[in-house]
Amino acid sequence: MSAGRGRLTQHEIARMAGVSQTTVSLVLNDRCEAAWRIAPETRERVLRVIRETGYVADPLARRLLQQHNQILGVFTYESVFPSTSANFYHPFLSGIEACAESIGCDLLLFTSAPVSGGSRRIFHDNNRIRLADGCVLLGREIPRDELARMVAGAMPFVSVGRRDDAHLPSGEGGPVPYVGADYAQATAALVRRAVDLGHRVLAYVGVGAGAESATDRLAGFTAAVRETGVDGRHEPVGGRTAAELLDALRSTGVTAVFCEELVEAAAVAEAARARGLSVPGDLSLVALGDPTRQAETDLDFTGFHIARREMGWQAIEVLDDILHGRDSDHQRLLPCQLVEGETLGAPNPATDRA
Amino acid sequence: MSAGRGRLTQHEIARMAGVSQTTVSLVLNDRCEAAWRIAPETRERVLRVIRETGYVADPLARRLLQQHNQILGVFTYESVFPSTSANFYHPFLSGIEACAESIGCDLLLFTSAPVSGGSRRIFHDNNRIRLADGCVLLGREIPRDELARMVAGAMPFVSVGRRDDAHLPSGEGGPVPYVGADYAQATAALVRRAVDLGHRVLAYVGVGAGAESATDRLAGFTAAVRETGVDGRHEPVGGRTAAELLDALRSTGVTAVFCEELVEAAAVAEAARARGLSVPGDLSLVALGDPTRQAETDLDFTGFHIARREMGWQAIEVLDDILHGRDSDHQRLLPCQLVEGETLGAPNPATDRA
DNA sequence: CGGAGCCTGTAATACGTATTACTGGCTCCG
DNA sequence: CGGAGCCAGTAATACGTATTACAGGCTCCG
Numbered sequence: 035m036s037a038g039r040g041r042l043t044q045h046e047i048a049r050m051a052g053v054s055q056t057t058v059s060l061v062l063n064d065r066c067e068a069a070w071r072i073a074p075e076t077r078e079r080v081l082r083v084i085r086e087t088g089y090v091a092d093p094l095a096r097r098l099l100q101q102h103n104q105i106l107g108v109f110t111y112e113s114v115f116p117s118t119s120a121n122f123y124h125p126f127l128s129g130i131e132a133c134a135e136s137i138g139c140d141l142l143l144f145t146s147a148p149v150s151g152g153s154r155r156i157f158h159d160n161n162r163i164r165l166a167d168g169c170v171l172l173g174r175e176i177p178r179d180e181l182a183r184m185v186a187g188a189m190p191f192v193s194v195g196r197r198d199d200a201h202l203p204s205g206e207g208g209p210v211p212y213v214g215a216d217y218a219q220a221t222a223a224l225v226r227r228a229v230d231l232g233h234r235v236l237a238y239v240g241v242g243a244g245a246e247s248a249t250d251r252l253a254g255f256t257a258a259v260r261e262t263g264v265d266g267r268h269e270p271v272g273g274r275t276a277a278e279l280l281d282a283l284r285s286t287g288v289t290a291v292f293c294e295e296l297v298e299a300a301a302v303a304e305a306a307r308a309r310g311l312s313v314p315g316d317l318s319l320v321a322l323g324d325p326t327r328q329a330e331t332d333l334d335f336t337g338f339h340i341a342r343r344e345m346g347w348q349a350i351e352v353l354d355d356i357l358h359g360r361d362s363d364h365q366r367l368l369p370c371q372l373v374e375g376e377t378l379g380a381p382n383p384a385t386d387r388a
Numbered sequence: 389m390s391a392g393r394g395r396l397t398q399h400e401i402a403r404m405a406g407v408s409q410t411t412v413s414l415v416l417n418d419r420c421e422a423a424w425r426i427a428p429e430t431r432e433r434v435l436r437v438i439r440e441t442g443y444v445a446d447p448l449a450r451r452l453l454q455q456h457n458q459i460l461g462v463f464t465y466e467s468v469f470p471s472t473s474a475n476f477y478h479p480f481l482s483g484i485e486a487c488a489e490s491i492g493c494d495l496l497l498f499t500s501a502p503v504s505g506g507s508r509r510i511f512h513d514n515n516r517i518r519l520a521d522g523c524v525l526l527g528r529e530i531p532r533d534e535l536a537r538m539v540a541g542a543m544p545f546v547s548v549g550r551r552d553d554a555h556l557p558s559g560e561g562g563p564v565p566y567v568g569a570d571y572a573q574a575t576a577a578l579v580r581r582a583v584d585l586g587h588r589v590l591a592y593v594g595v596g597a598g599a600e601s602a603t604d605r606l607a608g609f610t611a612a613v614r615e616t617g618v619d620g621r622h623e624p625v626g627g628r629t630a631a632e633l634l635d636a637l638r639s640t641g642v643t644a645v646f647c648e649e650l651v652e653a654a655a656v657a658e659a660a661r662a663r664g665l666s667v668p669g670d671l672s673l674v675a676l677g678d679p680t681r682q683a684e685t686d687l688d689f690t691g692f693h694i695a696r697r698e699m700g701w702q703a704i705e706v707l708d709d710i711l712h713g714r715d716s717d718h719q720r721l722l723p724c725q726l727v728e729g730e731t732l733g734a735p736n737p738a739t740d741r742a
Numbered sequence: 743c744g745g746a747g748c749c750t751g752t753a754a755t756a757c758g759t760a761t762t763a764c765t766g767g768c769t770c771c772g
Numbered sequence: 773c774g775g776a777g778c779c780a781g782t783a784a785t786a787c788g789t790a791t792t793a794c795a796g797g798c799t800c801c802g
Binding site (some may be wrong): 041042088089090092093094095097098103104105113115124127128130131132134135138139140141142143144145146162164165 | 447448449451452455457458478482484492493494495499516518519537541542
């Protein structure tokens, strides 16, 4: 429709209806609230032509003048539709789509953003982010410079997942809006449960740095350990094999291991099985959240689920609030749902003191 | 980059560099190939200001002028991201996304289209289809009136899945462009294989009407049956239970059943098990294609896969060809990949003549 | 000397829409 | 009768960029 000369414009509609372009614009935008109305019969005539032709205002021209397209951008730092169908990001997108539908917006996937250095970049030579009214950012980790430019620029946006703004130039556009999962609370709750069950030496396995989802988990672990007064240590994965890691943990009397990701939990479980240790009999294992990377395991890990669909939905809600100047809560942490599982139990008194 | 009043425009850059807006535009677009060049020192001065300010041309104004916006629409007759993550449409979208990325286009998901009568409609009161340069249609069945309007209108489009155009007003815009799966060939190949194995009485179970994917399967079945000279019958599912259906089939000597969808194949298999019949010992079963509806079954059905990801990719390819006036093949049927499975075997001579 | 041709650059315009300012015609009422 | 006020609508303009047409100044050559 955009190509060729016979393009459908307001002028064309106006010609067909025998009115002026201005009239078409007025009818389209339905400014009845103004004191001056278009005569009902003229209005009807214009509307009929519009219906017959299926005319829609060009969003670009519209956007050039004022600032809303009913288009919300979705920027993912990975492929939106990865080849593996059971995908971590899918529920987020499901929520995003549903909410967008409910508020009558279309979604623009920035598939034109080229991949450089392993991930997409928003700000490349010919970035098209401004096609959208606002946008949602989705990804485990968002480069700080990109986030800084988003905050500095005037493009309204919401991040799915909490983002630190400590490193951003302050006063440059306020805090970073996000809808995240309360990893800290959920992790702390699991630590408390472990302590209640009798565990006294706990370990956090994972980098605990970089992405906010990692730092939050470690922060929750650390806070709960301090609060309950037990021994809690942070074991980086390092270059070690799971077996080496397991041995290091056991030699220091650790009875409950909190793994940052499911893959790590699965690896430790496998190593434990190889050592003839039972889970949770000899060792308790907790997997902190839904897997971002798929892992082969048949264990029903104790841990928590994050409300991914709900996060996607609320991200759009917040974006809509921002776009309409509504002053709702623009930084939200949603509670995680604890998963009972069967890998967290009471410590074995025999091995405990070994 | 920043909107509002202090917006950075070519005019502003021009003012700073002491030249005209035109010059800035010329420098930006680097039209050296034209016979008339900007003086190198002027050019440098402009470039320096651009570098200093970090100016980027507004893509909207640019597109407004160039008459196309590198946006391809995706219209799905169901939710794009359904709640079940393992989803039939996912591979199509994966291919669509990958190809869009390769040609530098963004994707617009028409989530604003309201659902009426169980499925979305393209042409509703405030349809926004023209936001895109062209669009891809995705769905098991596309209402004929919608298809007719697409063909009649000037919006370039490609259907994922073959669409009949016999009912369309002819000469109104040529045939319907599509990228489909060659259900007929795949079904015929399976019929031939069954005949080679010794089957002489075959049945097609399913509606075999409505969606083109259904009619094509039945057509392939019918053609191969005629070609091989065996007995082939079409058994509509009707209101019967799977058990009743099974009995009806067996009473007429059918030894191989070709099911339109996996759900039907699974139901017949379950009924056969209940009757104490073995598959494929007493009855051969073929499932014609990937499941559009999920079915509970642990059987490894003989059948075929359709190249969903490839279909998505090629649909975008064809759309791109159309948009650029390239005269490639706009109606494509991709071969299906046969799946050996274990539900098609030689007929049992004992039960055969029973 | 005059005008053709080049060199460097600018003014004007177009894209499609939304808004502002305005107009011609009518009614109403002092 | 005249002007205030309304009605129904239109002309003009602005948004930011790309392109076209053109303009001044210079050189060169017949």
